[in-house]
Structure formats: structure tokens, C-alpha cells
Amino acid sequence: MTTSDKISILPDILINKIAAGEVVERPFSVVKELVENSIDAEADEISITLRDGGKTYIEVADNGKGMTEDDLLLSFERHATSKIQNYDDLISIETMGFRGEALPSIASVSIVEAASRLKDNSEGSLLTIKGGVISGVQPTPLRQSTVIKVKSLFFNVPARRKFLKDAAKEYRYIYTYFKKLALSHPELNLKLVHNEKTIFDLRKEDIKDRISSVLNEVNKDSLIEVSNSIGQYSLSGFIGKKELARKGKDNQFLFINGRIVEDKIISYTVFHTFRNMIEHGYYPFYILFIDLPFSEIDVNVHPSKLTVKFTDELRVKKLIQEGVGRVLRESLSIYDLGINEGSSEEIAPAETATYSNQKVNNQIVSENIEKYKSEKKPDFLRPETLGARILNIQNEVIVSENIWQMHNKYIFIQVESGIMIIDQHVAHERILYEKAIKSFSKEKLPSQALLFPVNIELSFEDRLILKEITDYMNGLGFVLKEFGGNSFIIEETPLGIEVGDEKREVLDLIDNFKLYRKKKMGVIESVAASYSCKRAIKSGHSLTPDEMIELINDLFQCEFPHVCPHGRPVIIDLSLKELDKRFLRI
Ligand code: ADP
């Protein structure tokens, strides 16, 4: 390699080619930049035409403001932009573009034909540029306002061209982008044509219709509307019911101030809000729109503008947690799990905890009999059941006579719509888990003082863990004092722990805690899950009718009754419809 020791300013063409390295990665990036320009030009009709996944031909036409010939020429100059003028504009960007480098970058690595006219002129100008060098300008009649054609992308950068994938894959990128574009802007007429075939021809429509037009696998009934606002921050959109959850994240769409954004923090926040409600390994479906003042978001973080920075990240998180959390709680039955084919291994070994012996809570074993008598009675309730105990849960009436335990493991409940099956162990886990979480901040769980405090000797590592979680252990009812070296004294334990079991309980909690931590659960969730897993009734344990009623009752007092802390389903709803279908009754 030869270098000269003289410093010189690089020629524009070279600078543009270097910038193209960042802005123009593949045909998709060209499409994205051109479409963003059309949106910024206030077009409400944009059509994209491609050949060979955009490798040989990309055309974007719009009916926006258009440009004069002078502006058209200027638009291909580096850092020529009509969108910002000063630093104040930069910190409050309202348009998609602002860097003024897309057009010159694209033109430096392809053959461009750009035509534009002001909206109310009938004639425009056509500019031809090859590898960044203008080869001609001439008048041209023009139906649309602006049409930009990009041919032979990377014809002069073989290294880049080599990195492109085959046409089908490049097309895939654009196709995926188009879907996001269409979802983020239902108010636009949008068209996509590939190799002469019209793939989408969308007329403007409301967001729900747009979702159906673009994602034909999504049934409108599976969408739940979300909305929230905190000050000038607002959230709207949809989350999907269980049936829309997928093992990957392709079904997550996030738009911030109209921009398509991939933001780890937000996607994690949504995921986290769903957590414990959705089976392990699945990701929730969502289409969320966040709008906030332009000055509180920095889009100038990356040349491709896919990531953003928030001034007030906490507020954005709260916006989502509240908004999504609320609808999740309100529509408990949305996580109606259907029949689950997967097997669920038992997490903890059988042991002897019993479902608690507290009194059944009268307030919910409702004294609603009068009210119930006056209501329409489901057919399956015989008159004699009126003497039975009745629970009103979600829109179902549950009568104690219609509850059975099967194989000392599952609770079957006949409800109007069919059968509800509950896994007793995971149901109890969910109950204890939520109690544990509450005990850390609000109600400490009841404890019993030991007549003879127990000394427990730990490894160095376990001592550190126990110190880390002592406060939470306290909430659960353990009182532990450091006793020099690696030992602790257990002075109190939660109610119900048998004399002699204290040490084992603490050790098991530490071990479980370590396991959950390995799975990257937070400290609080790990302690709560360790506790609930350890203390929950196991399968194999027989329950009296009263205990079952109480368990069901407690379960439905939970915030998220449908999934256990590890993401396993707690309830399976088997509808009569489903049964009829299986028995070919239709
Ligand atoms: P930026 O979008 O960052 O300003 P670009 O290089 O993408 O930079 O575009 C440069 C300028 O060209 C824009 O600021 C805009 O004034 C003009 N322009 C580009 N595309 C269009 C279009 N489709 N309609 C009208 N004006 C356009």
C-alpha cells in the first residue's frame, strides 16, 4: 500500500462513497431512505417498484411537495437538506431525515435517475447521475411529484456488491420493511411491486384494518387495544392474545413518533410486563405507537436511525408497564391457553406441604345466592346445587359440587362454557409467588419464633447470597442473624415449617435462588419463585373440597392467575365447542 505524507481534503465523490458505507448497506437501505424522503415531503401516496430484490432496480415515486430543478440538483450535494438549519433544529427533529446525506450517498454507488416537479407544475426536471457524477439535466413531463430510480446498486463497489445476498433474500428485507412501514402509516396509500408483480396495493385505512391487510395471519379478535399517557408521552396500539405469541420476535412492532424503531429497552420492558403470563420461550405479539415531544428523543444516534435515545427513559418504561400491564390484568381470560400439547416437567421433588388450613374466605365464597337465584341459570346447574357453595370467577359461576380432583394432581371444574382444568401445584405456586412479592413491600408473612434458635453453617458463596437476600427472607417470615464467619442463626421461620426442617428450608431456598439467578431472573423474582416452588402443594397430594375451593378462590385473586412463575400454564380451558369438535359433533 502506498501512502503520501501530505494531508489533503478528500474529494466529495470519495466522501460520499465513504458515507454510503454507513447509510447504504443494501437495497433495503435505499428503499428506506427514499421512502422517508417521500414521507418528509408530505406525500400520502408512495409506490415502490423493484427488480431482483432491488439489486438491479429500485424506484420510489410519490405525490409529495416535489422539488424545483435547483433543489433537485442541490439535493444530491452532501449535507444538503431542507429539514434542519441550526443546532436547535437538530435537537428537536420532526422529520425522518435530517442528515442530508442519503441522496448523495446513494448516487455515489449507483446509477440514479431523479425526476421531480413542484406539486402544481406539470413539467419537471430529470437528473441523471452515474457513480456520483452528474451526466445530465433535462425537462421531463411527470405524473407524480418525485420519482427516484436507482439502478445497478454498487456497480462501482465490487466489494460491497459481493456482500449482497441473493435477490430473494434482499427482497425479504424490503418486504419486511414494507410491512412495518404500512403498519406505522395506515394513513398512506402504499404500493409494492416486485418483478412486475403487485405484492401490496394498500389504500389508506384505520389501523385495525391495516393490521389485517398487512398481517393476514392476525385475526382482529386476537388483538387487545392498549392506551396510556403520562404528560406529553402517549402510548397506543395493540397487544396480541396468547394465540399470536411466537417463539421469535418477528411479531413485535414498535413505532416512535412515526419511526420504525428497534429498541432493546422497550422490547424488554414489554416482554417483562408480559412475563409470568406467557409460556417460556414465547414472545408476545405487539404493535405499539409511542409519541413524545420531539425534543425528548434523540434520533441522531446511528446513521440508519433505527435506534433512539430517550431523555426520560424511565417515563417511557412506565408508560409501557402501566399501559400494557393494565389491559393484561383487565382481560385475564385473554391468556386462555387452549390445549397445550407440550409436556411440563415437575420442577421440584415431591414433598409434604399441605394446602393451607386457613378458613375459606367468606367474602368470595359468595353470599350471592340470592343474586344468583335471580340470574339466568346455566343449564348444567341443577336446583339442588343451590345449597352448594358458589364462587363467581371471571364471568363463570363455579359450584362446589362441580369440582373434582383427578389423580391427586389436577382440579377439574365444570363451567358454563366447558371445563376448566387447573394444575394444583403450579396454581399454588402462582398464589405463593404473588404473596411473596407482596411480602417484600407490604404485608410481611406471618412467622413463628423458634424455641431453640438453629445455627446454620454455610459456604462462603452461600453466605454472600444469604446476605444479599436477607431482607426478602425477612418478608417471607425468616429472621436470620449473622453469627461470625460463615454462620447464621435462624431465630424465626415462616408459619408452618416443621421443627427440624428449618435448615433444610433455608438451604433449599438458597439453592433454588441460585438456579433462578442463573436463568437471569431478578433478585426479587428469584426469591419469590424459590419460596413458592418450595412451599407449594405438590402433585400427588389429595385435597378436600374445601381446600380446592380455597385454592381456586385464591388463584383468581391473583394478578396473573394463568401462568406460573416459570411460565408454565396454570389453567387449561377446554371449551364445549372444542370437545364437540373432537367428537365430530358438528
Ligand atoms: P435528508 O432527508 O436528510 O434531508 P436526503 O439526502 O435524503 O437528506 O435528501 C436531501 C433533500 O432533498 C431533502 O432535505 C429534501 O429537501 C429533498 N428531497 C429528497 N427527496 C425528496 C422527495 N421525495 N420529495 C421532495 N423533496 C425531496
Ligand code: MG
Ligand atoms: Mg432523507
